[in-house]
Amino acid sequence: MPATAPLVEAAGRRKNIVLILADDLGYECLGANGGMSYQTPRLDAMAGSGVRFTQAYAQPLCTPTRMQLMTGRYNFRNWKAFGVMDPRERTFGHLFRDAGYSTAIAGKWQFWSYNPPDYKPELRGTGQAPEQSGFDEWCLWHARHTEDKGSRYAKPTIMANGKLLKGIEDRYGEDVYCDYLCDFITRHQQKPFFAYYPMALTHDPFNPTPHSKEWKTGNRLEAHPRFFRDMVEYADYTVGRVLDHLDKLKLRDDTLVLFYGDNGTHWTIDSRFRDAQGERVIRGGKRDTTNAGMRVPLIAWGGGAARGKVSHDLIDSTDFLPTLGGLTGTPLRSMGRTG
Secondary structure, eight states: OTTHHHHOOSOOSOOEEEEEEESSOOGGGOGGGTBOSSOOHHHHHHHHTSEEEEEEEOOSSHHHHHHHHHHSSOHHHHOOBTTBOOTTBOOHHHHHHHTTOEEEEEEEOOOBOOOOTTSOGGGTTOBOOGGGTTOSEEEEESOSOOSOOOBSSBSBOOEETTEEOOSOTTSBHHHHHHHHHHHHHHHTTTSOEEEEEEOOTTOSSOOOOTTSTHHHHSOTTOOOGGGHHHHHHHHHHHHHHHHHHHHHTTOTTTEEEEEEESSOOOTTOEEEEEETTEEEEEEOOTTSSSHHHHEEEEEEESTTOOSSEEEOOOBOGGGHHHHHHHHHTOOGGGOSBOO
8 A cells, every 4th residue: 555654653652553454345435535425424523633545446346346355366366256255265364363463354245155955066165254264253144155144234133253153133233243342442552463354335225224214114124225325424333433443442552544446336326526627426336347436435544643634645445455464563474375
């Protein structure tokens, strides 16, 4: 990542890292970037008091981006199949754990094949399981293969440290992931920690959130593009919860928070946007190698990050692991595959 210098102003104790990855949230969705369709006050304030990047890019689909982000390697070097990570692959979970950090992941996994018996059966039951990925603790949707992977939102199907969570039928998935990471941060605040939060929001299906009126009065699993606005705004609210928790624990100066997107917005979504070229409507470009499909938001906040800076450096998902390795003083020669 070329912008390492403005991210950290001075050396000191090793910084905690919180990496938040939004799902299917394009650059045009944030007010700070010029978005006009959604209210994103917490992300806008985060950008205003941190570093906002204008030229951050990702792959046009979520799983390829997540593979590159976690391993620091381009897909052509480690791609096996969609939703399958080689179990020998080392991730930034291993990097931080080996550096003495406490590590946790909560949110979306999708690196262990869930192929049904009649579709590429040779891939069924292959991939990298969460417990192999370098994280001490995990709380994830889509952690194992199953014919019905369940909901990531209302009535969620979530595994934590190998056990299916019970009694969460009335919970919203994003709240479960966020609560888990906040609890992890509380328990490990006395030593360096790395918390990776691959959000479920704002990926389809477009369902009501707890802030939607339909949450109390209607079908919580109703799917309609009109709920995308609620989902963007709930993602903003959830990021704010993480930032507030760090402030409550007085960890802002000791914790670098990065907010990034894994690809562009879904192709069925139109969003109003304004920049120096004027006001226009941007159709979501997920799945296409276009600006709308690959340009994503990126913000760095806290942990010595410069305040109120706008960076135009070109960044993609492979830049994160070496940059974070540099911040922890961890040699990268240990990365790659094991075995």
